[in-house]
Amino acid sequence: MNEKYIHIIVHPKAKQEKIEERENGYLEVYCREPAERGLANAFVKKKVAEHLKIPEKRISIISGHRKGKKILKIYQPNKDSSL
Numbered sequence: 001m002n003e004k005y006i007h008i009i010v011h012p013k014a015k016q017e018k019i020e021e022r023e024n025g026y027l028e029v030y031c032r033e034p035a036e037r038g039l040a041n042a043f044v045k046k047k048v049a050e051h052l053k054i055p056e057k058r059i060s061i062i063s064g065h066r067k068g069k070k071i072l073k074i075y076q077p078n079k080d081s082s083l
Contacts, residue, residue: 001077003074004074005071005072006027007027007070008028008029009027009028009029009068010029013031014030029048031044035068058076059074059075060072
């Protein structure tokens, strides 16, 4: 299985829900959820999965669980894999 890493900047309690791609390769995620009890993190995983058109289970937060800057690991199955 191949892995890809994405840098995310999260803006909790935003007025609008959206994802913006930055020139530096970062994604900025604006969410209405507060940064408490994992609500913003759950939203980030869900919306990034929708944005990338992949299942949410292939995304994990590996850094920044309690911070605005996060690193996500995206698991990509090998093309020759039967998964």
